Amino acid sequence: MSEARPRAARHRRPRAVLRYWTVLPLILFLVILFVYPIADLLWQSVLSAEGDLSPEHYVKIAQTPVWLHVMAITFEISAWTTVFCILAAYPVAYLLATTRESTRNQLILWVMLPFWTSFLVRTFAWIVLLAQKGPVNRLVAALGLSDAPLTLIYNFAGVMIGMVHALMPLAVLTMLSVMTTIDPRLRSAAAILGARGGEAFWRIYFPLSLPGVAAAALMVFITALGFFITPALLGGRRETMISQVIIIQVQDLLNWGFAGALSVVLLAAALVIFILYDRLLGLSTLSGSARAAGGGAQGWIGRIGARLGTAIVAVLGRACDIVQIAWERIRPVRGSRPRRPVARIVLWVTSLLLIGFLVLPALIVVPVSFTAGQFVNFPPEGFSLRWYELYFSAPTWVEATIRSFVVAGLTGVLAMLLGVPAAFMLTRMRARGKGALLALILSPLIIPRIIVAVALYIVYARIGLVGTSAGLVLGHTVLAVPYVVITMMAVLKTYDERLDQAAASLGAPPWRTLVHITFPLIRSGMIASFLFAFITSFDELTIALFVSGGLVSTLPRQMWNDMLLQVNPTLAAVSTTMLVVITVIIIAAEYLRRRSARGS
Amino acid sequence: MRAHSEFARPMTAGPTKLRTVALSKSYGPVVALIDATLEVADGEFVTLLGPSGSGKTTLLMTVAGLVLPDAGEVWIDGKLSTYLPPHLRDIGMVFQNYALFPHLSVFENIAFPLRMRRVPEPEIAAEVKRILELVRLPEIAGRLPRELSGGQQQRIALARCLVYGPSIVLMDEPLGALDKKLRDQMQLEIKALQRRLGITVLYVTHDQEEAMTMSDRICLMNKARIEQVDTPEGLYFRPRTIFAADFLGDSNIFPARVMAGVLEGPGGVRVQGLKTNGGGAATALIRPESIRLLRPGESDDGQASGRIENAVFVGGFARVFVRLADGTVIQAKRQIEAAAHIPAVGTEVRLGWPADATILLAEGARP
Numbered sequence: 001m002s003e004a005r006p007r008a009a010r011h012r013r014p015r016a017v018l019r020y021w022t023v024l025p026l027i028l029f030l031v032i033l034f035v036y037p038i039a040d041l042l043w044q045s046v047l048s049a050e051g052d053l054s055p056e057h058y059v060k061i062a063q064t065p066v067w068l069h070v071m072a073i074t075f076e077i078s079a080w081t082t083v084f085c086i087l088a089a090y091p092v093a094y095l096l097a098t099t100r101e102s103t104r105n106q107l108i109l110w111v112m113l114p115f116w117t118s119f120l121v122r123t124f125a126w127i128v129l130l131a132q133k134g135p136v137n138r139l140v141a142a143l144g145l146s147d148a149p150l151t152l153i154y155n156f157a158g159v160m161i162g163m164v165h166a167l168m169p170l171a172v173l174t175m176l177s178v179m180t181t182i183d184p185r186l187r188s189a190a191a192i193l194g195a196r197g198g199e200a201f202w203r204i205y206f207p208l209s210l211p212g213v214a215a216a217a218l219m220v221f222i223t224a225l226g227f228f229i230t231p232a233l234l235g236g237r238r239e240t241m242i243s244q245v246i247i248i249q250v251q252d253l254l255n256w257g258f259a260g261a262l263s264v265v266l267l268a269a270a271l272v273i274f275i276l277y278d279r280l281l282g283l284s285t286l287s288g289s290a291r292a293a294g295g296g297a298q299g300w301i302g303r304i305g306a307r308l309g310t311a312i313v314a315v316l317g318r319a320c321d322i323v324q325i326a327w328e329r330i331r332p333v334r335g336s337r338p339r340r341p342v343a344r345i346v347l348w349v350t351s352l353l354l355i356g357f358l359v360l361p362a363l364i365v366v367p368v369s370f371t372a373g374q375f376v377n378f379p380p381e382g383f384s385l386r387w388y389e390l391y392f393s394a395p396t397w398v399e400a401t402i403r404s405f406v407v408a409g410l411t412g413v414l415a416m417l418l419g420v421p422a423a424f425m426l427t428r429m430r431a432r433g434k435g436a437l438l439a440l441i442l443s444p445l446i447i448p449r450i451i452v453a454v455a456l457y458i459v460y461a462r463i464g465l466v467g468t469s470a471g472l473v474l475g476h477t478v479l480a481v482p483y484v485v486i487t488m489m490a491v492l493k494t495y496d497e498r499l500d501q502a503a504a505s506l507g508a509p510p511w512r513t514l515v516h517i518t519f520p521l522i523r524s525g526m527i528a529s530f531l532f533a534f535i536t537s538f539d540e541l542t543i544a545l546f547v548s549g550g551l552v553s554t555l556p557r558q559m560w561n562d563m564l565l566q567v568n569p570t571l572a573a574v575s576t577t578m579l580v581v582i583t584v585i586i587i588a589a590e591y592l593r594r595r596s597a598r599g600s
Numbered sequence: 601m602r603a604h605s606e607f608a609r610p611m612t613a614g615p616t617k618l619r620t621v622a623l624s625k626s627y628g629p630v631v632a633l634i635d636a637t638l639e640v641a642d643g644e645f646v647t648l649l650g651p652s653g654s655g656k657t658t659l660l661m662t663v664a665g666l667v668l669p670d671a672g673e674v675w676i677d678g679k680l681s682t683y684l685p686p687h688l689r690d691i692g693m694v695f696q697n698y699a700l701f702p703h704l705s706v707f708e709n710i711a712f713p714l715r716m717r718r719v720p721e722p723e724i725a726a727e728v729k730r731i732l733e734l735v736r737l738p739e740i741a742g743r744l745p746r747e748l749s750g751g752q753q754q755r756i757a758l759a760r761c762l763v764y765g766p767s768i769v770l771m772d773e774p775l776g777a778l779d780k781k782l783r784d785q786m787q788l789e790i791k792a793l794q795r796r797l798g799i800t801v802l803y804v805t806h807d808q809e810e811a812m813t814m815s816d817r818i819c820l821m822n823k824a825r826i827e828q829v830d831t832p833e834g835l836y837f838r839p840r841t842i843f844a845a846d847f848l849g850d851s852n853i854f855p856a857r858v859m860a861g862v863l864e865g866p867g868g869v870r871v872q873g874l875k876t877n878g879g880g881a882a883t884a885l886i887r888p889e890s891i892r893l894l895r896p897g898e899s900d901d902g903q904a905s906g907r908i909e910n911a912v913f914v915g916g917f918a919r920v921f922v923r924l925a926d927g928t929v930i931q932a933k934r935q936i937e938a939a940a941h942i943p944a945v946g947t948e949v950r951l952g953w954p955a956d957a958t959i960l961l962a963e964g965a966r967p
Contacts, residue, residue, distance in 0.1 A: 189699035191686035194716035
């Protein structure tokens with residue numbers, strides 16, 4: 001044993017800046033590539049064409065009925081999307097939360113499937129499915145439900161189907177994160193205290209799951225506000241959303257200032273909703289910690305809300321109870337034989353239908369891609385590989401594919417390098433600035449993507465990053481890094497820090513602790529984070545649309561260009577390839593995860 | 601021998617409140633409960649005691665209706681309830697983590713079962729007030745569960761379960777989350793409440809001291825089976841199996857040979873005057889507190905001699921470990937008045953105990 005006494009300097013606590021240095025690169029990155037561009041965009045919006053300070057763009061928005069109408073449509077579509085998403089996602093999330101863990105993990109993979117599939121692939125699938133002579137209409141005709149074919153596409157219905165399909169997984173996962181924190185014994189307790197299924201659900205489970213519902217609604221609504229792919233491809237002229245207008249203003253009319261003003265209105269809408277949410281429920285519910293409903297609400301709004309809520313759930317519970325009592329009259333409950341879990345069966349059937357709705361479109365693309373015919377059709381005519389030949393022999397497609405992989409890979413690496421150290425620090429940080437830091441890091445998810453894209457485009461245009469892969473990687477990293485931080489924080493929250501302390505007490509210096517203890521234990525979380533970042537980039541269109549310019553194209557960008565012109569089977573071949581690539585990556589990751597889980 | 605002994609039935613004269621008949625339950629290849637038959641009389645406090653995985657919680661859950669058995673029957677208050685949903689069983693339950701509804705106030709938590717029974721509002725208010733006074737927490741009706749201490753939460757859980765007067769109260773390690781001192785206090789409090797109100801309780805714990813303190817009878821469980829059902833004294837002084845002898849308290853267990861009322865054990869152990877007619881190989885149990893150190897010239901029915909290997913102080917007791925000639929170690933636990941009475945390690949001593957402290961167990965000793 002040496003008698004070396006640590007120097008006095010070692011006893012001093014490092015200053016905050018030094019202790020928290022691991023988060024600094026990420027903050028710097030976001031300030032340069034996120035905060036500054038958006039601030040600049042805001043600045044542009046209050047400048048006139050001559051460069052003077054002027055509210056002219058806002059005046060124009062306020063005075064032109066067309067723009068106000070677009071705003072109204074944007075809100076209307078987003079609101080309906082939110083309503084349908086919540087209604088459809090709740091039973092699925094409830095089933096997932098209340099089923100066995102192994103079953104849950106399997107079902108989550110299916111729910112996540114559309115999440116992993118390219119956005120454009122899904123939209124393409126809906127174009128095929130909902131067409132005038134498409135499979136849905138033929139099914140309707142075959143069942144004799146309608147004489148004339150239904151108009152399901154290029155109208156409000158098409159946009160709704162596409163958007164609900166796109167955002168439902170987000171709603172399910174957000175609600176699930178709250179629902180899994182609800183103690184299952186509460187339902188047992190309610191049952192023992194005399195509550196039938198309906199009463200137990202409405203009086204106990206539902207109020208406790210409400211923070212999840214609110215968080216899901218918020219996430220869906222905000223995300224929906226910035227949509228343009230779905231309304232552009234599945235909607236009619238009436239369903240023009242604000243993001244589409246912004247794109248036209250930037251790309252075709254080069255009117256950056258006006259685009260900026262439109263973005264500001266969109267941003268303001270998003271922020272107002274966020275602030276309202278925070279006031280009523282608190283942002284902490286977003287990270288999945290279930291708070292007592294009503295308990296988090298402050299002031300008279302909260303109190304009235306809580307009263308009203310209690311009354312509503314009491315009525316709903318009573319209503320269910322009456323139905324159930326009636327059912328018990330028809331089929332009396334006996335102690336001598338097991339009951340058939342009718343409610344559970346109904347829940348399973350409903351949920352599986354909804355999961356089918358999520359899964360099927362992605363799968364429809366596969367057979368379509370092997371068609372021998374000239375046009376996209378389902379079921380396909382004959383079998384051929386001609387569209388794959390066309391895909392792999394077209395230089396534009398091949399280049400776009402390769403670039404997408406490279407950009408996604410680099411984005412993944414960069415997002416990990418910035419996000420993982422930050423997540424480490426944020427998890428262990430107790431300081432007061434934590435909330436603000438987290439808000440900054442997560443804001444690229446909250447602020448509509450189109451705004452980030454426009455802002456980056458304006459900055460890139462000045463420094464010559466438009467049309468470069470570097471510009472794409474940097475832009476995609478802004479969007480991917482929040483996912484990395486969230487995922488890693490979730491992993492690290494459950495990580496037992498005492499293991500690190502044990503390693504340190506056994507004589508391991510910090511970096512060896514990291515390499516030999518921490519990283520192996522959180523490997524699966526790191527892989528998941530990387531994949532999140534990879535896929536965020538691989539599937540990203542908005543930033544690519546602006547930043548990639550005319551020459552440098554990514555796969556989603558190329559698909560978008562093609563889809564706007566015509567729907568051809570090459571797109572199916574590309575979609576299938578993307579689907580296969582991503583599925584292989586996911587399965588590989590899942591395999592790695594299981595193996596590491598078995599190893600530990 | 602195990603479940604169907606005379607002690608599986610309550611000894612008190614009250615009518616049967618709960619009867620389980622040959623309950624079995626498996627989870628895939630894992631057998632959780634085999635052939636569990638138990639009766640609990642009105643007003644009786646019965647504890648399911650056993651190590652983790654012994655099936656005690658599964659048995660409780662089948663009574664609650666939260667787990668449905670593969671085979672067997674559950675009778676509550678004379679009504680066949682095997683597959684009845686929990687809300688139709690007329691039972692109450694205190695959960696390990698209390699399962700208080702976090703979004704409801706203490707008042708609403710306690711009012712919940714009354715509301716489910718459509719009790720009129722004024723009556724609810726009166727009942728909740730009465731029960732809160734019973735658990736001596738009348739002033740916290742407006743608070744949320746998370747604003748309560750662990751002990752308070754425990755009492756509220758108890759109040760919520762008692763307020764509607766269920767036939768049977770089930771308790772699943774209700775004191776597990778409390779610290780030792782509070783636990784000891786709550787044990788006595790719950791027991792007093794149970795006696796005063798004449799409640800029938802089926803209680804799960806893995807803590808033998810807790811079981812001893814609170815129970816009228818203990819149902820000892822091991823490896824998914826009921827091992828022995830008896831009063832605490834009966835289980836302690838008349839265990840039937842090695843497991844029962846070993847699980848409760850300290851024990852000296854050794855293989856022995858019995859012939860004509862004389863037992864011979866390893867290392868020169870010899871007991872005279874046994875009141876048994878049988879003969880042949882047996883397993884003997886002697887509780888350490890029955891064994892004393894013999895003074896020179898003194899003798900007893902049971903005797904052994906050896907060298908003191910270790911002696912430790914345990915409060916007002918000393919544990920003395922004596923190694924016999926063949927290496928067998930016998931433990932004696934004696935009350936001592938002063939430090940002078942602790943014999944020195946290495947001393948040659950003689951041990952003695954009365955014949956009726958020698959218990960012959962049903963099964964063979966482990967090799």
